[in-house]
Amino acid sequence: GENVEQHPSTLSVQEGDSAVIKCTYSDSASNYFPWYKQELGKRPQLIIDIRSNVGEKKDQRIAVTLNKTAKHFSLHITETQPEDSAVYFCAASGFQKLVFGTGTRLLVSP
Amino acid sequence: DAGVIQSPRHEVTEMGQEVTLRCKPISGHNSLFWYRQTMMRGLELLIYFNNNVPIDDSGMPEDRFSAKMPNASFSTLKIQPSEPRDSAVYFCASSTRTDEKLFFGSGTQLSVL
Numbered sequence: 001g002e003n004v005e006q007h008p009s010t011l012s013v014q015e016g017d018s019a020v021i022k023c024t025y026s027d028s029a030s031n032y033f034p035w036y037k038q039e040l041g042k043r044p045q046l047i048i049d050i051r052s053n054v055g056e057k058k059d060q061r062i063a064v065t066l067n068k069t070a071k072h073f074s075l076h077i078t079e080t081q082p083e084d085s086a087v088y089f090c091a092a093s094g095f096q097k098l099v100f101g102t103g104t105r106l107l108v109s110p
Numbered sequence: 111d112a113g114v115i116q117s118p119r120h121e122v123t124e125m126g127q128e129v130t131l132r133c134k135p136i137s138g139h140n141s142l143f144w145y146r147q148t149m150m151r152g153l154e155l156l157i158y159f160n161n162n163v164p165i166d167d168s169g170m171p172e173d174r175f176s177a178k179m180p181n182a183s184f185s186t187l188k189i190q191p192s193e194p195r196d197s198a199v200y201f202c203a204s205s206t207r208t209d210e211k212l213f214f215g216s217g218t219q220l221s222v223l
Contacts, residue, residue, distance in 0.1 A: 032210050043201065043214040044153070089153065093210055096141065097166060100153040 002027040004092050006101030021104045023090035024072040030094040033073045038087045080108045114215035116202050122221045128190040131218045133202030144187050145201040192222045
């Protein structure tokens with residue numbers, strides 16, 4: 001089955017810096033790669049996603065890149081703000097079964 | 111739309127008791143997923159349904175766990191008997207079959223003493 005690895009497990013940045021979180025997946029049949037943000041005590045919420053026919057996608061300060069050959073994808077957050085502090089999860093899916101990475105705790109210091 | 115609705119928000123029970131978690135998916139969504147979240151194991155898919163039919167229950171840890179979806183607007187996850195290691199946050203999520211965007215409920219924080 002699919003296996004998703006995510007790193008780093010924690011990431012501390014200063015406000016205004018960029019943050020990058022990386023994931024690798026194992027199943028070449030996976031074709032959908034979403035990213036979720038989870039604040040403490042809250043539900044995971046979808047922030048951006050990408051499909052295998054696209055190499056990059058942007059939404060304001062957030063971007064995701066996908067390299068299908070290498071089976072890795074990344075989340076890029078620019079101009080980080082304290083409210084970006086949360087746990088971020090990547091995930092990969094083929095045939096509807098979404099498998100999550102282990103999460104990255106992002107801390108943005110003012 | 112109110113989103114995915116789960117109940118109860120918190121459940122505290124004693125080992126050996128039966129626990130039932132409930133979920134109402136977003137109206138119009140025909141896929142429903144149950145996930146469990148712990149610090150040690152992260153977010154694990156337990157089971158998912160398409161059009162009320164269980165498709166993959168390979169993540170259900172033991173026979174003590176069972177899930178049903180009697181209609182398009184309701185699902186239950188039952189643990190009988192419960193054990194302390196079942197303590198976790200259980201999330202229900204729904205999506206349409208054609209668009210895999212998952213929308214999560216608020217979760218049920220289960221504590222088994």
